[in-house]
Amino acid sequence: NAGVTxxxxxxxxxxxxxxxxxxxxxMNHEYMYWYRQDPGMGLRLIHYSVGxxxxxxxxxxxxxxxxxxxxxxxxxxxxSAAPSQTSVYFCASSYSSGVQETQYFGPGTRLLVL
Amino acid sequence: xxxxxxPTEMTATEGAIVQINCTYQTSGFNGLFWYQQHAGxxxxxxxxxxxxxxxxxxxxxxxxSRSKGYSYLLLKELQMKDSASYLCAVVSxxxxxxVTFGTGxxxxxxx
Numbered sequence: 001n002a003g004v005t006x007x008x009x010x011x012x013x014x015x016x017x018x019x020x021x022x023x024x025x026x027m028n029h030e031y032m033y034w035y036r037q038d039p040g041m042g043l044r045l046i047h048y049s050v051g052x053x054x055x056x057x058x059x060x061x062x063x064x065x066x067x068x069x070x071x072x073x074x075x076x077x078x079x080s081a082a083p084s085q086t087s088v089y090f091c092a093s094s095y096s097s098g099v100q101e102t103q104y105f106g107p108g109t110r111l112l113v114l
Numbered sequence: 115x116x117x118x119x120x121p122t123e124m125t126a127t128e129g130a131i132v133q134i135n136c137t138y139q140t141s142g143f144n145g146l147f148w149y150q151q152h153a154g155x156x157x158x159x160x161x162x163x164x165x166x167x168x169x170x171x172x173x174x175x176x177x178x179s180r181s182k183g184y185s186y187l188l189l190k191e192l193q194m195k196d197s198a199s200y201l202c203a204v205v206s207x208x209x210x211x212x213v214t215f216g217t218g219x220x221x222x223x224x225x
């Protein structure tokens with residue numbers, strides 16, 4: 001049981017390049033989330049998914065797209081990377097939307113955009 | 115809107131007790147989480163409070179006062195491994211688990 005995994009762990013991009021971050025969970029969770037974490041700021045929600053085939057915008061969705069084609073995977077795409085997207089990206093999942101459901105986080109992807 | 119305040123940094127001595135405070139103003143309240151995050155790692159769950167009062171779990175306890183918009187995390191018998199950031203996070207109504215995170219309190223435990 002690996003929990004939540006993320007690939008890659010670290011990536012350097014040039015401005016304008018594109019990339020996809022992969023999140024996978026093996027806990028059969030319905031809900032998945034993408035956050036970014038920046039110094040001096042809390043984790044901020046980018047996009048989330050309430051089930052296979054569904055996605056929705058979070059607090060800071062601009063410049064990102066997501067897809068949830070399989071229940072266990074949640075992809076985050078950057079079509080044209082910008083230096084402002086330099087951050088640590090965390091994926092999380094939860095079994096349901098219950099208010100006391102714990103979110104389980106992946107180890108993070110560190111992205112540097114030059 | 116959502117606003118969560120925590121101290122940025124704290125230092126405490128090994129074996130001592132430390133209290134990390136969190137105040138919040140949010141539109142709607144469905145509970146409050148505390149997460150622990152070691153440097154370079156993922157946040158991990160510590161506690162969840164939805165009712166007023168103290169919840170104790172081993173060396174860690176969490177307190178909530180909904181009327182005051184206030185919570186604290188109490189760590190007893192501090193160990194060096196407790197050096198980490200502690201994130202306060204409030205759950206609001208939203209159709210999904212809408213969680214707003216504070217900026218975190220970086221705790222350094224010194225010998």
